Structure formats: C-alpha cells, structure tokens
Amino acid sequence: MAKTSSQGLQDLFLDGLKDIYYAEKKILKTLPKMAKSASDAAVSQAFEKHREQTEGHVERLEEVFAMLEKAPRGKICPAIDGIIEEGSEIMEEYKGTPAIDAGLVAAAQAVEHYEMARYRTLCAWAEELDMPDAAKLLKTTLDEESETDATLAHLAESDANQRALQKAA
16 A cells, blocks of 8 residues: 555544544533433433443543544534534423434434444544554444444334324323
8 A cells, every 4th residue: 555545544544533532522411411301211221321331432532542642632523513413402392292202312323323434434444554453442332333223223113203103291
C-alpha cells in the first residue's frame, strides 16, 4: 500500500474515532433522560444497561486513541446530534402517552444503527491499517451495539408497539 493511501486512511480512521467518541459522550448524557422518560420498567432498564455499556465503549475508544498516541477528543457529529434531537422531541411530545416507549425504542434504535455503521467501518479500517488490537476493541463494541439493537427490537415487538396502539387516557 502506498504511503499517501495509508496516511489518508489513517486520517479517516482518526476522524471516525473522534466522531464516534463525540457520539458516545452525547449518548451517555441522553440515556438517563430516556430511562426516566420510559413508562415501562423493562424499557427503562434497557436504557440503564446500555448506559453502563456505553461507559465501556468510551473507555475502549480511549484505548484506541492511546494506541494512536493521540489524546481522546471528540469532533462534532451533526448526525448524532440530529438523531438525539429527534429522541428529545419524542420524549416531549409523547410524554405520558401509551406511545412513549415505542417512540423511545425507535429513537434508540436509530442511534444504535448509526453506531453500528460507524463501528463496522472503523473495524474494517483498523484491519486495513494493521491494527488488530484496535479492531478487536472496536468489534467488541460493535457486538454490544448489535445486542442492544436486538434487545430494543424485542422490547418493541413484544410489548411497546402494542401499548402504543392504545388511545391516550
């Protein structure tokens, strides 16, 4: 691989790390609000569990930054800001309604899908850059994001979507 090609990918990799680091930090601040807004205990617990996992995601990202000998730093990510804003609107507009949990789960799944796309790309780039330790850390997080998405889908399909069909009291 030519040096300019490798350098370009390394720059992309670092930018991607900054992007997802910013996103994970924003998500950490948002998950407690989502847990508090949920009406169903299982939905609230899913958000609390994911908050704990997200702390680990941040730590893993910090390890990858250290491998690159870079200080962990975020880069404003308009995509995650927009997704989180949509979630905030759901919390406000559907508060106290039977649809709140279905809306929160949908918003959380949008976050998960964004994160999975980012982590999948970062894993591939780490492999290309011959950084197997970084790839392993990123893959661990990708697997957790996928598990969370599956949990959220189950919560939606097994209960939250059905409750959303009810008329608001």
